[in-house]
Amino acid sequence: MTVSARPPRTSRGAVLVVGGTGFVGSAVVRELLSRGASTGSDIRVLSSRPAPATSVVGIRHVQADLTRPDTLRGVCEGVTSLLHVASYVGRDEERCEAVNHRGTQVLLGEARRAGVQRFAYVSTTSVYGTGPHRGAREGELTPHPESAASASRLRAEQAVLDAGGIVLRPHLVYGQGDVWVVPAIARLLARVPTWPAEALPRLSMISVNGLARCAVSLVHGPEAPHGPDLYHAADPEPVQMDRLLQVLHRILGLPLPAYSVSAVEHRSLVARAMPELSPHQYALLTQDHWYDSTRLWTALADGPGPGLEHRFAECRSWYMAHLTRTGLL
Template identity: 25%
Template structure:
């Protein structure tokens, strides 16, 4: 368990990406806990005005804007990123430059400006993909080396930026750590289940891929936020968190199809019964991707990276976060699903209506918490 004597108050908190799914939920939680919060994003905040909330709109690649955003801030929680799942031959120089400008140079701007401003704590949002690299991982921990096999720009930028943030620990009196979420889900999610629903509506979900014993883990947004806050509190001199990375997830590895099933069925959609071998699908999608790049065929139905998550175990232990931070998930997957089903059913119905299909049922609308344009969200389904 984290040593309570080695924790600190967060003071004034800056949340980058504060208009996105994770950021807006984090801002709301911090306000509920009585903190002074500044939200920084290039998109307007979706949250109502609040006496303890300031908002700064601007670009993280602009050092002047960033210096303004961190002025007078004690703790930075950095969630902003560009989600580029491009990989291999699909990466144009322009995409590469943009991803590195925001995810790497933007992070460096933020670290340097925060050090100059006298900020004491900096929590970075990485991803479990920084160690994945296509191998089977069951209960992996933070001793795993960084992957050198990059299937997408997002992972590549997250590895570079996390290394930079952790190496900066202690410089200029600022303590740093990194959080590695798994697939992030919950009210306001515009990535994980949107991709599932797109596949369902396009009629692509006809079979189940891989064995039902293959598991991955996910990070319910309020479990992740709990992890962020604990990590920041443990960024104290002599505390456990400085210079460390932590996997933060729901602690319940589950098969992706079994996880999606209650949501898809709640949307009134049939669930496939037939299974096909994952390696076969991976090989087919890999060949299809090559044909796409070489001969201009349409894009494959699934990215090879996404298929890997369906047929390879891919889950991580939260033991280090339990020991160092006292982290335990606040919600079980079942409890979180009960809270989120109305939101997801409404999202599905909106997508179905937009696609011109008749609705299977009427769902009671539920206002999304911190739903926002996915402009500077952290990645979800493929995290």
């Protein structure tokens, strides 16, 4: 696999999106394209996948692999801002380390050699481990990752911060391309149509478009703050689970559960009906996991935009198609 040889420098610089074909990366690219007239920069998308057959004006595709340092040589030439949103979240420990940590280190080396001015990395609050977590600010919780993926992403975070970059930690991200949060809830309700009334947690959530807007604003443009810094990336107000279930019912037609079992009974039912849901994943849906994001919105001098119901309405068609295709509707 080879990289396009050292693209020419542009007078106003380029922005490189690493992982720009994935869930978050695609939203970042859409956000950059929507700002195209004001940024005046070209957009480069780095992915291990071949470039699509059809191209989009303003986007240049670079094929490279985070696990192969030789393919990353020169990818940052002419780049002024780098958004790293690629990650591997499977259970292969060696691949976690190769993609998330060592791949990030190689990118940082390339960015330093090319004189990249700003570098941001989208990580996850899963580096804290299982909660409950209630309103913690950045720096108040000691990270305690419970998987190889989260541990390697925590090491990647530290490398980014040591290099003067910015780290974003979102919790639950939803919207176009989400194949975990809403699909997991839909599958859970289909297999276990009840919920414990004492397990309706408050959750930090952000739409993928909102996360993309935050990431781009933090690294691209004359007013972007400089690192090193770390921010919780979430809407200012956490979402109560019963409200989320009501929104999913109204907009997507998911069934409302009966609140008729205890937490112990529910956990037992879910373990039998949905064994693929790990204890950590189950806890994310049934325990408080919300984080103070005041510093992010202060740094951006901006608000989060439309609320939860509006955001879900925007991506209703995508969710309906995905849930229908996967047999969840």
